[in-house]
Amino acid sequence: MRAFLEEMFFVPKWYHYPFILLLLPLSILYGIIMSLRRMIISPKEFGIPIISVGNLIVGGSGKTPFVIALASRLEGVVIISRGYGRKSKGLVEVSSEGRILVDVTQSGDEPMLMAQSLPHASVIVSEERALAIALAKEKGAKCIILDDGFNRVEIDKYDIILEPSVVKNYLPFPAGAFREFWFNQKYADIVAKEGEAFHRHVAFENLQPSMVLVTAISNPHRLDAYLPEGVVHKVYLEDHAYFEEEKLKMLLSEHKAQSLLVTEKDAVKMQDFKLPISEMKLKLQIQETIFTQVDEYIKGYRE
Template structure:
């Protein structure tokens, strides 16, 4: 008798085949210019990936914006605002203030706005429309497109693709079987491959090795903790991110005393019931604090943010050796 898992796998492989056809045909139409790629009148840097989430795009967008500011440039950031509850064009922040809630902005654009208070952040599924609206409202000289590798409607002067160094081989299958959003061959569109979550002694997947061994320009980054947390405290950890194991692994590497952990779906906004359950679990496991990512922190109700028991850990990008210089040199060529 055929089991449920076998039927599910058959259906997923069937859907994967049609997803593959859709992606290949779509990219072919772009490649032969049957679908027009629009070029904006200012340089555009795209930051994206070929898998679903967990590659560190948001910290990299923030890092690139900081590099541009140091180079005396005035960037804006455009995102689709994944999982937001609003529609159309939303100006998350202008040059001075955050104008929208996390619900209307999406958690990632809202977090970026919190970290970069002097840069306009705009969300719209139609990124070109967002860029046109931005040109009417703001003074800027370069655009950063967040989560843009699959968004081919706008020409990218610098197309950056982020890949998780710790991604497993079994995940490198097209959706919905695996986490791949596009086939391996799509990497030919990338100007620079940025490896995230690099570990010196980690045995990376054969898929990743195949990419590393190519002649493509690439650099390596890892994620570190910007703020410290006292190791004497017991902590209950929760997160709703694309790669929760990397976050939890980072906490273990810092020898933090995790008494319990809860993993939610990526981008999930926790209900009051679930938040109260977290407090109950804190008491059950005798934790001193409930700790989460900064991206999850911005989604908490204000009363929970002000509570002394909820804390977040701030992540930062660290470059291997002099790899940051390669990124800066690529950016300088645009300006």
């Protein structure tokens, strides 16, 4: 069912359209409600520059590597994320200026990846973004990056939307992948289109002649275009799912593979596993004009 829905959301085939038509009234209603939120709710000013990196679709679009690339250029930055898939609740400090304070079960996979990738930044997870913003200010943050914050309409912020190149269904949930009507991107300060404003580059570590791909990301079929030779089997888990070491050992044995091929997001949940790992590392090449616009926003805010 998950594979069917992901295909329907991103690259629908002819057999998806009866379901899309059935769900269309709900999608229109959902889109109207989300648009009304933007008209009714007044955003609150928090007295600190806040940059949101988000998207309009459910699932991945490169937000995490984009946040890492942006945060690596900023001083005194605190990243705030909801922490999808974590086993904790409430506000949790994941890192403080690069010092890791919790394990991945408390942070979630994406916040942990950001924390480990940014030795000069701090990372906080919280369902209540306002509480995390207050803590960041208390700790002396100079600016804040909201991970996946476009739909947080109650916060006054500078919005960057990432627009992936793979989506062909532009309907709102539940008939499509969009969290709002696609034309609500007009509310963003920057719409960064994949293939124009940013490009993906995938590097590999420890490639082996025979590997099993194991991943717990949204829309995992998007990895297919980047897979190297030697992948003998693929295993897709739910987005943000955790792995069991013994089951992974059995997979290696069953398919006579020499290593597990995983993404960086998956790898942070396997750090204590005594297993051979091959890793896919996604980096983004981002137009310099985007960084310039963010710098101008921060400078103008402080003035």
